[in-house]
Amino acid sequence: MQIPWRAAPRAALSSPLTLLVSLVTALLLSFVVAAAVMHSAASGSAAITYQQSQLCAESLHPSLEATVPHDRVPGLVRQVGEAVSTRPHLVGMYTREQRTDFGGLPTDAKFGYRPGATDHLEVLEGGGKDGLWVPKSIADTIDLRLGERGMGGRLPPVTAVYADVLDPLPAWWCSERHYIVPNILDRDELATAVVWMPSAESFAALPREVAGPTDVTVRFPSDVPRTVDEAAALLAEGSDRVEPLGHLFNRTVSPLVLAVENGAQTAVNVRSAVLPLTLISLLIGLAGIATVTVQWAQRRRSELRLLWVRGSGPFALGGRGVLELGLPLVVGGAAGLGTARLLLPVYAPSDALPPGTGTTAAVAVAVVVVLSVVVTFATAALRVHRMFQVAIRGNRLRKVLTAPPWELATAALAVWAWNRVQNSGLATTTKIGGLPRIDAAALAFPLLVVLTAALVTARLARWALAASHRARFWSAPVAQLAIRRLAAAAGPVTGVLLVGVLAVGTIAVGTAIAGSQRTALEVKSGMFTGANSYAQVDPETSELPGSLRGDSTIVGYVEQYDRTALVVDPRTFRDGAFPFEIDPALLDEPLRVGISPRREVTLPGLPPINPSAWVPAFPKLGKTGWVVPVDRIEDRGDVGSWYVWSQRPLGELTRALAAVGVKYRNVGEKSKAVKGLPFLTIQWTFGFVTAIGVVLAVVAAIALLLAVEVRRRQNALSGAFSTRMGLGPAAMLRSHLLELGAVAAGAVVVGLAASAVSSGFTVPQLDPAPRLTPVPEVPDVVPLVVSTVVGSVLVVLVAAWIAVRAARSARIGELIRG
Numbered sequence: 001m002q003i004p005w006r007a008a009p010r011a012a013l014s015s016p017l018t019l020l021v022s023l024v025t026a027l028l029l030s031f032v033v034a035a036a037v038m039h040s041a042a043s044g045s046a047a048i049t050y051q052q053s054q055l056c057a058e059s060l061h062p063s064l065e066a067t068v069p070h071d072r073v074p075g076l077v078r079q080v081g082e083a084v085s086t087r088p089h090l091v092g093m094y095t096r097e098q099r100t101d102f103g104g105l106p107t108d109a110k111f112g113y114r115p116g117a118t119d120h121l122e123v124l125e126g127g128g129k130d131g132l133w134v135p136k137s138i139a140d141t142i143d144l145r146l147g148e149r150g151m152g153g154r155l156p157p158v159t160a161v162y163a164d165v166l167d168p169l170p171a172w173w174c175s176e177r178h179y180i181v182p183n184i185l186d187r188d189e190l191a192t193a194v195v196w197m198p199s200a201e202s203f204a205a206l207p208r209e210v211a212g213p214t215d216v217t218v219r220f221p222s223d224v225p226r227t228v229d230e231a232a233a234l235l236a237e238g239s240d241r242v243e244p245l246g247h248l249f250n251r252t253v254s255p256l257v258l259a260v261e262n263g264a265q266t267a268v269n270v271r272s273a274v275l276p277l278t279l280i281s282l283l284i285g286l287a288g289i290a291t292v293t294v295q296w297a298q299r300r301r302s303e304l305r306l307l308w309v310r311g312s313g314p315f316a317l318g319g320r321g322v323l324e325l326g327l328p329l330v331v332g333g334a335a336g337l338g339t340a341r342l343l344l345p346v347y348a349p350s351d352a353l354p355p356g357t358g359t360t361a362a363v364a365v366a367v368v369v370v371l372s373v374v375v376t377f378a379t380a381a382l383r384v385h386r387m388f389q390v391a392i393r394g395n396r397l398r399k400v401l402t403a404p405p406w407e408l409a410t411a412a413l414a415v416w417a418w419n420r421v422q423n424s425g426l427a428t429t430t431k432i433g434g435l436p437r438i439d440a441a442a443l444a445f446p447l448l449v450v451l452t453a454a455l456v457t458a459r460l461a462r463w464a465l466a467a468s469h470r471a472r473f474w475s476a477p478v479a480q481l482a483i484r485r486l487a488a489a490a491g492p493v494t495g496v497l498l499v500g501v502l503a504v505g506t507i508a509v510g511t512a513i514a515g516s517q518r519t520a521l522e523v524k525s526g527m528f529t530g531a532n533s534y535a536q537v538d539p540e541t542s543e544l545p546g547s548l549r550g551d552s553t554i555v556g557y558v559e560q561y562d563r564t565a566l567v568v569d570p571r572t573f574r575d576g577a578f579p580f581e582i583d584p585a586l587l588d589e590p591l592r593v594g595i596s597p598r599r600e601v602t603l604p605g606l607p608p609i610n611p612s613a614w615v616p617a618f619p620k621l622g623k624t625g626w627v628v629p630v631d632r633i634e635d636r637g638d639v640g641s642w643y644v645w646s647q648r649p650l651g652e653l654t655r656a657l658a659a660v661g662v663k664y665r666n667v668g669e670k671s672k673a674v675k676g677l678p679f680l681t682i683q684w685t686f687g688f689v690t691a692i693g694v695v696l697a698v699v700a701a702i703a704l705l706l707a708v709e710v711r712r713r714q715n716a717l718s719g720a721f722s723t724r725m726g727l728g729p730a731a732m733l734r735s736h737l738l739e740l741g742a743v744a745a746g747a748v749v750v751g752l753a754a755s756a757v758s759s760g761f762t763v764p765q766l767d768p769a770p771r772l773t774p775v776p777e778v779p780d781v782v783p784l785v786v787s788t789v790v791g792s793v794l795v796v797l798v799a800a801w802i803a804v805r806a807a808r809s810a811r812i813g814e815l816i817r818g
Helices: 010-013 017-056 070-083 136-142 174-180 185-188 200-204 230-247 258-300 301-309 315-341 357-389 396-402 404-419 446-466 477-488 488-529 584-590 650-659 675-712 712-724 729-762 783-809 812-817
Strands: 062-067 090-095 098-100 108-115 123-126 130-134 158-162 193-194 214-219 250-251 533-537 553-558 563-568 591-594 614-616 625-629 642-645 664-669
Touching: 010 123, 010 533, 017 230, 017 258, 017 315, 017 357, 017 675, 062 070, 062 230, 070 214, 070 230, 070 584, 090 174, 130 136, 136 158, 136 712, 158 446, 230 258, 230 357, 258 315, 258 357, 258 446, 258 675, 301 315, 301 357, 315 357, 357 446, 404 446, 404 488, 404 729, 446 477, 446 488, 446 729, 477 488, 477 729, 488 675, 488 783, 533 650, 563 584, 563 614, 584 625, 591 675, 650 664, 729 783
Parallel strands: 108 193, 130 158, 563 625, 591 614
Antiparallel strands: 062 214, 062 250, 090 108, 090 214, 098 108, 123 158, 130 193, 533 642, 533 664, 553 563, 553 642, 591 625
C-alpha cells in the first residue's frame, strides 16, 4: 500500500477556501470551549467584585474590635504592634460621649485617635496638627474658637475645625462608620462626631472625666482582591495573622468569609449551567468539521481515486485528509484560544481570571483539536470507503442518526426541566446570606424548547423536501427551480436550518432572560427602597431644601404589626419616588395597595381610612399597604418616621441636607438594598448563552455559504442551462434569493417563535426574589428582531450573489465534460 505523505501539504494550497473554512470552524469551536472555561472562572471574579461593592474595602482583611478600659489602651496597642510589626495596620481609638467643657457652653463630645485621620478630613478653619480637631457640629454649638483649651486647660488647644464626615463615607473611613458617624436613633441626642487628638500619647493622657470605656479597632489595609483565589488567600492569611490576638479582642470581623463562599458557588453555578450548551455546541462544531472533510473529499475525488487505484486504503487516505486539514485545525484551535482570551471583556462579566484558568482552557482546546483531527480522519476514511470500496445508495450512518425521533427525547427533557423551573430555578440555601445553588436543569428549559423546535423543523423540512417532487409550479419557474435546488440539497439544507434555528433561538433566549434579570434587579431594588436614595429626618422637616426641589420628596412611614402605610405629598411624590406608572390624581386620595383588605383600618398617627381607590403595587409598600395624602394627617409628630426620598445619589442628598442643617440618620441607597448576586448569576449565565448563539449564527452563515460553494458545479450547470432556456439574470437572482431566503426565514421565524414561547414561560418563573415586586418581564425584543432580520438578509444576499456569479461565469462545455 502506498502512503501519499509528501504531496499533501502542497496540495492543500490548491483549495484555499476549504482550508479557510476548516480554520474558521476550528477557531469557533475552540473559542466556545475556551470561552466556557474562562467565563465560568470570570463569573467567580465578578461575584467577588460585586460583593466588594457592597462591603467596605478597608475591612476585607480580617480585623479586630474591642471595648476596654481607657487605661488599658496603650498596652493593647503595644501588643498589637509587636504581633503584627511586619504588616501595615491602623489602630483606631474612640471614647464614648461624655460631658465636656471647652471653655464655653458645656457639650457632649467623644475623642478619638487614628494615625492619618487628619489627612482625610476637610479643614474649615485652622489646620495645625499639634492640637485638637473639632467637628463643625460641635464648634457651632458652643461658639468654639481656635486656640482654646478645654477641661480647664487639660486638653490640647483647638487648632482646626473640620467638616463633619457624612454618608456615604470615603473608603478610608468606611470601616469606622459605627464610631465616627453619629447614629441618633441608637444613641439618642448624645451622639456626636469625633474630636480628634493629635497623637496616641495625648489620647492616652485624656482626663478621666472624658475617658471611660474605649473602643479599639485594628484594620489591615490591603490590595482589593479581584478573583476568588485572591480573596481566599487574603482571608486565610488574615485569619492566621489575627488569630494570636483574638483573646485580646471581643470581635473578629471577617466579611470575606461569605464573599469567598458565594464567589466559588457562583463559578460552580455558571459552569454547571453553561456546560450542556457547550457540549451541544461542541457536537455541532465537530459535525461542521465532518462537513468540511466531506467537502474536501468531494473536491479531491479524482486525486483520491487515483491514489486508491495505486493501492492506498481508507486509513491512508484518511491520513491524507489529516495532513491537508490538520494544520488549519491546529492553527484554528490556537486562534480560538487567543480570541477567547482577547474578547474576555466582551462576553464575560470580569476580565480577571484566577491562576491556572489559561492552562485549563488550553488543555480543553487541545482536547478539542485532537477530537477534530480524529473526526477528520474518521470522516475522510469512511467517505473514501463509501466512494470506492462499497456500492451502496445513501448514507447508512445518516439514516441511523436521523431515524430516531430525537425531538421527542428533547421534548421530554423540556417537560422535566419545566418542573424544575417552577421552583424559581434556585435551590434553597441553608445559610443566612448564602448564595442558592443554581438549578442547571431549570435554566436549560428554554434552550431545550429551542432545540426541540429546531429538531421538529428539520424533520418537517426533510419530509417536505422529500415530497417536493410532486410540486408543479412551472408557471412560476423562479419558485420551481428554487424548490428543486432545495430538494437536491436536502441534507445541507436541513443542517443549515437546524443550526440556524438554534442560533436565532439561543440568541433570543439569552438576550431576553439576561435582560429580564438586569431589569428585575433594578426595578425590584427601586420598589423596595422607594427611591434612588433616602435619609430619615425629624418630623419638623416639612419642606425640602431648595437644592433638592424637583427631584426629591418627603414621605412618612407608619408600621404596626404587619400593616404599613405611606404618607405622601401629592405635589412632589413623583419627583423623588422610584418611577412607576400611576395616575397622579390618585395620590390626592387614600389608596389601598395590592392585597390589603377592603375595610376601614386605623394606624398610629393616621385618621381612619377605607379607600375606594386601588393600585396593584406601590414603592416601598410592594403589594400590601395603604397610601395617605399628607393633608389628611393632623400632627406630623404622630407619624412613625419621616424620610427624604430622592432621585439623586446618596452623597448629593446628604450634602444637601447637611448644608441647611437638617439632621438625618438611617441613610440608604437603591444599589445596596437588594442582594443582587442571584440575579447577576442568571444574567451572566444567559449572557454567555447569547455569546454561544452568536457563534452558532456564524456557523450557520458559514454552513449556508459552504453549501452554496459545495454545489457550485451543480448550480452553475443548472444556471447555465436555465439561462440558455431563457431565464434572465434578474429571474435567476430571484430564484436563488427565494431558495436561500426560505431557509433563512424559516430559521429566523421558528427561532424567534420558540424563544418567545420559552422565554415567556421562563422569565416570570426565574425570580430570585419572588417576595419583591414586580415579577420579571421579557424586555423589548424589537431591536433583536431587527438586527436578526438584517443579518439574515445580508447573508442571503451574499450567498445568492455567489451562486449567480458562478452560474453566469460558467462555461457550459467544460461543465458537461467535467
